[in-house]
Amino acid sequence: MPPIIGGMNKSKSYIxxxxxxxxxxxxxxxxxxxxxxxxxxxxxxxxxxxxxxFWYIDHAIAAAVIARAKARGTxxxxxxxxxxxxxxENGQPAPAAGRFYDFEWREGSGxxxxxxxxxxARQMITDGxxxxxxxxxxxxxxxxxxxxxxxxxxxxxxxDGMEPLARRAAATFGHxxxxxxxxxxxxxxxxxxxxxxxxxxxxxxxxxxxxxxxPAIDGSKQVLEQLRQTLGLEPSATGEQIAACASQLxxxxxxxxxxxxxxAVTELQGQxxxxxxxxxxxxxxxxxxxxxxxxxxxxxxxxxxxxxGAKDMGSLKSFIAQAPSVAALTSLQTSGAPDPANHNLxxxxxxxxxxxxxxxxxxxxxxxxx
Numbered sequence: 001m002p003p004i005i006g007g008m009n010k011s012k013s014y015i016x017x018x019x020x021x022x023x024x025x026x027x028x029x030x031x032x033x034x035x036x037x038x039x040x041x042x043x044x045x046x047x048x049x050x051x052x053x054f055w056y057i058d059h060a061i062a063a064a065v066i067a068r069a070k071a072r073g074t075x076x077x078x079x080x081x082x083x084x085x086x087x088x089e090n091g092q093p094a095p096a097a098g099r100f101y102d103f104e105w106r107e108g109s110g111x112x113x114x115x116x117x118x119x120x121a122r123q124m125i126t127d128g129x130x131x132x133x134x135x136x137x138x139x140x141x142x143x144x145x146x147x148x149x150x151x152x153x154x155x156x157x158x159x160d161g162m163e164p165l166a167r168r169a170a171a172t173f174g175h176x177x178x179x180x181x182x183x184x185x186x187x188x189x190x191x192x193x194x195x196x197x198x199x200x201x202x203x204x205x206x207x208x209x210x211x212x213x214x215p216a217i218d219g220s221k222q223v224l225e226q227l228r229q230t231l232g233l234e235p236s237a238t239g240e241q242i243a244a245c246a247s248q249l250x251x252x253x254x255x256x257x258x259x260x261x262x263x264a265v266t267e268l269q270g271q272x273x274x275x276x277x278x279x280x281x282x283x284x285x286x287x288x289x290x291x292x293x294x295x296x297x298x299x300x301x302x303x304x305x306x307x308x309g310a311k312d313m314g315s316l317k318s319f320i321a322q323a324p325s326v327a328a329l330t331s332l333q334t335s336g337a338p339d340p341a342n343h344n345l346x347x348x349x350x351x352x353x354x355x356x357x358x359x360x361x362x363x364x365x366x367x368x369x370x
Contacts, residue, residue, distance in 0.1 A: 097121035295326035
């Protein structure tokens with residue numbers, strides 16, 4: 001495994017091209033897993049000079065490499081003989097042999113990439129026209145692998161002019177050379193800005209600030225969950241949905257200046273009913289007594305009149321208004337004694353005689369009174 005490397009400013013990161021590092025696997029379909037790096041420490045097998053003691057990658061480093069690769073909007077390319085890096089010099093096209101769509105770490109084996117081959121590349125590999133894969137990656141000043149950049153199909157383990165080719169790779173992927181941890185630095189900057197920390201805050205300070213925020217974040221989650229339950233929303237309801245529901249409830253809120261509690265209304269209704277009953281009782285008593293006094297009601301009708309008035313005062317008033325005033329009943333109510341001038345008939349008997357068309361004498365004779 002004889003990698004050939006190229007480097008730039010030692011305070012920055014570097015580019016390595018590991019020519020003919022790994023033999024290509026047998027193909028079963030258009031997608032194939034290719035080994036990109038071994039696990040642990042690795043370096044050129046031919047003993048050529050390196051600017052680091054060795055390259056290094058483990059599970060944690062690979063996780064960051066994979067995250068950077070997946071964060072890209074476009075997949076990393078697989079070409080032929082690193083022509084992507086040569087095209088500016090030789091002016092030839094750089095057709096893709098495939099593109100990398102996934103990555104994984106295999107403990108004890110290294111970093112692997114899932115590449116989707118073109119029909120042409122798949123046929124050339126099947127026919128044995130290409131046997132090896134050469135990765136291009138960036139690395140830090142301590143040898144840590146930082147990012148997988150691209151790969152190439154090749155047959156030559158020692159391509160002529162590999163060091164200039166590595167320098168061209170460094171120029172092509174120069175954005176990886178601006179800092180040893182470009183992606184992490186951008187993320188750190190974003191976190192520092194979001195937390196309103198000083199621009200020169202360290203990663204440790206940012207982590208400490210995030211850790212201090214955790215109780216508040218957890219508390220906010222609990223509050224949001226309680227709001228969802230109170231408002232009858234789904235557990236997946238977003239903050240925007242919660243706010244919209246709360247706004248709608250606010251618009252429907254009762255104005256206390258225009259409305260009173262139902263308990264107060266009920267109490268008021270009870271007071272009105274009691275007052276109305278008292279008023280009706282007084283009015284009914286006065287109406288019945290007046291009708292009895294002027295002869296529009298007979299004493300025997302008093303109970304009926306009171307029951308009717310309690311249910312329907314209007315009907316009782318109508319009845320009394322139409323009833324004739326019977327003078328005899330008035331006399332009876334003031335004095336129930338028999339009248340000697342009328343054959344000792346009582347007032348009610350005189351009224352009964354009148355109603356039956358009999359004279360007082362005939363009525364008295366009929367009842368046996370002299």
